[in-house]
Amino acid sequence: xxxxxxxxxxxxxxxxxxxxxxxxxxxxxxxxxxxxxxxxxxxxxxxxxxxxxxxxxxxxxxxxxxxxxxxxxxxxxxxxxxxxxxxxxxxxxxxxxxxxxxxxxxxxxxxxxxxxxxxxxxxxxxxxxxxxxxxxxxxxxxxxxxxxxxxxxxxxxxxxxxxxxxxxxxxxxxxxxxxxxxxxxxxxxxxxxxxxxxxxxxxxxxxxxxxxxxxxxxxxxxxxxxxxxxxxxxxxxxxxxxxxxxxxxxxxxxxxxxxxxxxxxxxxxxxxxxxxxxxxxxxxxxxxxxxxxxxxxxxxxxxxxxxxxxxxxxxxxxx
Numbered sequence: 307x308x309x310x311x312x313x314x315x316x317x318x319x320x321x322x323x324x325x326x327x328x329x330x331x332x333x334x335x336x337x338x339x340x341x342x343x344x345x346x347x348x349x350x351x352x353x354x355x356x357x358x359x360x361x362x363x364x365x366x367x368x369x370x371x372x373x374x375x376x377x378x379x380x381x382x383x384x385x386x387x388x389x390x391x392x393x394x395x396x397x398x399x400x401x402x403x404x405x406x407x408x409x410x411x412x413x414x415x416x417x418x419x420x421x422x423x424x425x426x427x428x429x430x431x432x433x434x435x436x437x438x439x440x441x442x443x444x445x446x447x448x449x450x451x452x453x454x455x456x457x458x459x460x461x462x463x464x465x466x467x468x469x470x471x472x473x474x475x476x477x478x479x480x481x482x483x484x485x486x487x488x489x490x491x492x493x494x495x496x497x498x499x500x501x502x503x504x505x506x507x508x509x510x511x512x513x514x515x516x517x518x519x520x521x522x523x524x525x526x527x528x529x530x531x532x533x534x535x536x537x538x539x540x541x542x543x544x545x546x547x548x549x550x551x552x553x554x555x556x557x558x559x560x561x562x563x564x565x566x567x568x569x570x571x572x573x574x575x576x577x578x579x580x581x582x583x584x585x586x587x588x589x590x591x592x593x594x595x596x597x598x599x600x601x602x603x604x605x606x607x608x609x610x611x612x613x614x615x616x617x618x619x620x621x622x623x624x625x
Contacts, residue, residue, distance in 0.1 A: 308457045309466040314425070317468050318432045326350055328442045328456035329365075329429065330470025331421040333394050333478050333496050334449040334587065335456050336365070336439025337464070338429075347408050347438055353463050356445040361411040362438040363396050363479070364418045367430035375402050375418055375436065380484045382506045389505045392422035394475050394496035398483035409438055419479055425470040441478065442467070448531055448594065448622075451476050451587045476584035477614055482509070494614040496583065529587075530622045531594040531601060537616075537623035539605040551599035556589055556619075558582055558606050569596050579611035586615060590622070 308328075311317070320327050321339065324346045329338035337354060339346030341364055351358055364375060369387055372379065376399035383397050401416035410416050418436075421427065430437065441449040442456040450456045453469040460467075480495030482502065489509040491499055503509055533554070538544050545553060545564045554569040555562050559577040562570060571589040573582035593601050603619045606612035 308461050308464060310453050310457055310469050311466050312425075312469050314428050314432065314468075316466065317429050320465055321346075321429070321433060321437070325465050326353065328450075328453060328460070328464060328467025329426060329437065329439050330423050330453070330468060330473065331365070331426050331439070332423045332474045333421070334451055334473055334476070335442040335453065335467070335470075336437075337442040337456075338365070338437040338439035340433075340435050341405070341409060341438050342435050344406065344408065347406065350438060350440065351408075353460065354440060354443070354445050356440065358408070359411050360445075361413060361417060362409045362440050363481075364405070364409065364416060364436050365421050365426065365430060365439050366418060366436045367427060367433075368420065371436060372397075372399075372418060373402075375405055375416055376400060377402055382487075382489055383482075383484060385506055386482060386502065387420075390497060392420040392427065394422065394479040395419060395502075396479040396481040396493075396495075398481055398492060415483065417481060423470055423474075425468060429468070446530055448529055448590045449478065449587050450591075451584075455587075455591055472584075472588070474584060475580075476586055476588070477611075477618060480614070483512075494617040496611070496614065498579075498610045499613065500610060529590075529618050530624075531590055533594050533596075533598050534600045535623045536600060536602045537605060537619045538602065541602055541604050544602045548600055548602075552597070554593040554596055554598040554601045556593060556601060556603040558604050558612075560604070568598060569593060579606070579615070582606070583611050583615055586618065 324343045326339040329336040396419040451473040453467045456467040475496040480497040481493035483490045491511045552568045557572045
C-alpha cells in the first residue's frame with residue numbers, strides 16, 4: 307500500500323531515483339517526477355492514464371530556473387511572475403531545447419510555475435532538477451486536494467504521497483500565454499482574470515481545443531466524478547425532474563430543501579468565492595462516495611473566481 311509521509315529526505319531520495327510521488331501544492335496535489343528522466347515522465351503518463359497529447363506543467367524552485375526552461379520571456383510574463391510567484395499562476399512560454407517534447411506534447415511552448423506551498427518548495431529546493439507535476443488523479447477524474455485523495459486513487463501505483471494538509475486554493479493554477487503583446491488566459495484557475503488584468507491590462511480568454519490542447523486542463527470533459535453530474539443555474543427545477551432519485555446538491559451559498567436531496571454541500575454560507583474554490587473538489591469527492599443517482603451543481607455568479615469554478619463544474623458535467 308502507498309506510504310503517506312512527511313519525510314522530505316525520503317521524497318528527495320525517491321525523486322533522485324526516478325520515482326514519482328504525490329506532491330502537495332497550494333492548488334491541488336500533483337504527481338511529481340524529474341523533468342529530465344524519461345522513465346519518470348513516462349510513468350506519470352502511464353499512472354494517470356493521461357494521453358500524451360496533453361502537456362504537463364513544470365514546477366520550479368525559483369525564478370532563476372525559468373531561463374533554463376524557456377526562451378524569449380516577454381516583459382508582461384516577468385511582471386506577472388513578480389506579482390504572483392510563488393503562486394497559482396502558470397506561464398506558457400517558448401520552450402528551451404533542454405525540455406523534452408514528451409512534457410510539452412510536441413508543442414513549442416512549456417508551462418511553468420513556482421508553487422506556493424512550504425513542502426513543495428522544500429522538496430524543489432533540495433533537488434538539482436525541476437518537477438513535472440500534473441494533478442495526482444486518474445485522467446479526467448476529480449482533482450485531489452488531500453493526501454488521502456491521492457492514496458485512494460493510487461493505493462499501489464506510486465511509492466509515496468507527501469502530506470501537506472488540505473490545499474489552500476483548491477483548484478488548479480491559471481495558465482497564461484503570450485502572443486506578441488497579447489496576453490491569453492488558456493485555463494481559468496485559482497487566480498482570477500480580474501487580478502491578472504489589474505497587473506498587465508486587458509487579456510483574452512481562450513476557448514478550449516478538445517483535440518490537442520494548447521495547455522493542461524483544457525479538454526472539454528475533465529474533473530469528473532463517477533456519479534452522473536448536472537451543472538445548472540436552475541437547481542430547483544432540476545431537483546423536480548428527479549424526484550424519485552437519490553440526489554446530491556452542490557451549492558454555492560444557498561440552502562435547498564427537498565425530500566429528494568440526500569446530501570447537500572454548501573461551499574460558502576458567506577458567499578466567499580475563495581472559500582468555495584478551496585472546498586470544491588473535497589465536496590465533489592465526498593458526494594461521489596454517497597451512492598447517489600445524481601449530483602446537481604449550482605452555477606456560480608460569473609465573475610472573479612466564480613468563472614473558474616464554473617469552468618470546472620461545466621467540464622465535470624460534459625458528456
